[in-house]
Amino acid sequence: MKTKPLRLSNTLTSWVALVPMALIVIIGYLGTVLWTLKISVSSSRTLPTHDFVGLTQYLRLFNNDRWLLSLHNIAIYGALFIIAAIVIGFLLAVFIDQKVKGEGLFRTIFLYPYAMSFVATGLVWQWMLNPEAGIQQAVRKAGFSDFHFDWIVDQDMVIYTIVIATLWQAAGLVMALMLSGLRGIDEEIWKAARIDGIPAWRVYISIILPMLTPAISTAFVLLSTAVIKLFDSVVAMTQGGPGIASEVPTKFIMDHLFGRANIALASAGSIVMLITVLALIAPYLYARSRATEHKGAE
Amino acid sequence: MANVSIRNLNVHLDGNEIIKNLDLDVLDGEFLVLLGPSGCGKSTLLHSIAGLNEVTEGRIEIGGADMTWVDPSQRNIGMVFQSYALYPTMTVERNMSFSLRIKGLPTAEIERRVQRAAEMLQLEPLLKRKPSQLSGGQRQRVAIGRALVREACVFLFDEPLSNLDAKLRNELRRELKMLHKQLGSTMIYVTHDQVEAMTLASRIVVMRNGLIQQIGAPGEVYEKPENLFVAGFLGAPNMNFIRGSLAFTADKLTFVATPLNLDISGYAFRQPPKESQATTLGIRPENIHITPSGRLQGSVSLVEPMGIHQVVWINCCGNMISSIVHETVEYRADQPIRFDIDTSKVSLFDQLEQRL
């Protein structure tokens, strides 16, 4: 009669196996979030104090020019980056899907930047956009002496350089997602559309694109989280400069956590970031769980 | 006039000759079924008629006009696919009206046509639904509706029932037959299922390896198959085949396959038969009668009860012969029995598998 003890020991083992995961979730996620929350409502500077100052830090945060600039930057960056990445990724996927020769080669070329680190990407583009020795200079030497491409040292334009660099890195990812979506579309829909006399571009817009909504929303979520987390590329490419022109929230927080020794302010910033992320993904996750409920009911 | 006329059609795909020198006339208003095993070219033929395939050589006329190089949307055809291919993110109404909107027809006209089609197909209560909310039969009707609104004169069907379970398949088959009766349009239907072909077709085209084996009404193709392939393809269980030869005696012509000796003097030969000619005799199970007074002897090998009838497999003369029995008599394995072959229903085939 070995069944009962075995069953008990198996259930126990499966629980034990999940202990690391439980620890990580409880301490690593919930614990750290709560801890940071606690610090954000205190007046801690270099080390945590255990007082309670309500929302003072948050008020300070939103009166801080650098923070406001970083929010402004991330908003512009986010909108441009996400829209451009989705559009370009979609176009790349559509064109590759036209039964072109060398499809594999094209795919490899479009996706390799994603294998590089954000740091490497930032550094390469920093070099390419260097006004003295990079693209601007090369084009000028070729005869176009009035050519200007010094965005990277221009306070108003620097954020766009970051868009370009990270777009170069991420477009391939969106393309991969869209391509797998496209490939999942029933071939017979195309035939029916041909018989109906619908021109190719119209098929893409009215039929295919709506069918790709899951892939697009996945891409949107991935890209949005990447936007929030933007750090390495900025540090590598512009160090937040020129001056603080390309400051982003993550860098603000990191600087205040370490260099500027104001962990309460930094924590407040982190919590604000967290709330933003949750606000973004909550509708997505909700829609996802509704969809699986629906499927279960069918 | 919604007839289809195909002359000397050759279709090469990926370097393979799929269809070779094919001639076919589809009559106005008929339900023509293209029947054959996978790879016989029936789907390719249908796609060529639709214009989804490039034709290597030949001529396709629809309604009297040369459509060989015309765009599929200009051929006045409608097509229903295996998966129905309804646009999943659009309502039934939009599915049906989409092509008309692209063409730029006035809204009033579009509405009129959609209404009319919806009435004919009983889709009115479903117009606002999306394909995922429809049953299989409803989807089939929407797919047909899409073709109807374009005032197509020829409807093409590419194995629309293959993906369905047996019960639904029977139901939709009947719906299709009634629809054809109602609309009277020319319909060309592709399937590998001979039951579908027999029940739906006004004429069946049996295909194999890109060539037409036989064209004829279901009864004709069933009872007078042109060759061994057609004979074996239609009918379940398959036609029984016995190899033997012909022998002339004083007053009659017999088929000999010792110990079998059948009088086939009444057979309508196309060409004069020859003495000792190697022949295959084909006889369908329903034309083999087990009766105590039968002239032939054998023993029961296996019995398959089918509910409406039984299939009794008889061991005789080195062959396994199937017989369909309608009576509820019980047969046991190895039971010796006597049976008759209805010689008026035999088909004879020569060495090249062609009908004699």
Place this chain on the structure above:
Amino acid sequence: MNVAATPGQGKRMLTSPARVGVYAFLISAAAFFILPLYIMLVTSVKPMEEIQLGNIFALPVSFTIEPWRAAWGSACTGITCEGIRGGFVNSLAITIPSTILAILFGALNGYALSFWRPRGANLLFAILMAGAFIPVQVMIFPLVRILAMLGLFSSLPGIILVHLIFSMPVMTLLFRNYYTSMPQELFKAARIDGGSFLRIFFQLILPMSVPIVIVATIMQVTGVWNDYILGLIFAGRDNLPMTVQLNNVINTTTGVRLYNVNMAATILTSLVPLTIYFISGRWFIRGITAGAIKG
């Protein structure tokens, strides 16, 4: 639009001028994507005199591998000037254990969640997934304190542990999804045969997990190798990964900037993940699509 159909194709094939347009678009896009790689390579083999001439697109006139030697062995990564080879070793020391442990735990978790399903595990899993979205910055200070308490701050085991924490969600998700798509009958048969939790895992499930282990390895190695922020904070001066050292080489040097050395260093740092990418091809894409379909 004229018909120019490829036989048997429902998809509308574009006519010749449109096809030219397709290739034109793809080729120009490809040029945009390849350009940085080209410039990296070309810059890294030019002597500084040529670079100062200011033509970034030009092929090298006098080819030299000195920049590569310098990047590897003598570039200044802060106080010391021993090149980024130290970083290479550090990155290896960080990546290999992180990958092995993360895959092991991810597989174990996925296995427990999809086959055994103990009570409350799904809630735990849901929070784990949500946790994947938490910005790193929220967790940094508490993690620093926790590691300090454990005596692991600024150490190799510390950075490995941190990577483990951050990669649990994706790894668990990968394996859980893979295992849920496996037939449950195999598992049931093994239980009837008397297999225990661990035995079934090591002798039945793990051997059948080769494809997903490959995908997980690719994703994990790429992710850990390319990481910057965690390595910056938690690894400690002696264990700085290549990415951190790379940034130090390029952005914290005073004096003349040696662009060719910089580019050589950048390529060296990207060599491992790029090689994995070029070799693994389809597996890489599988990783993206598998990991992207969260839940």
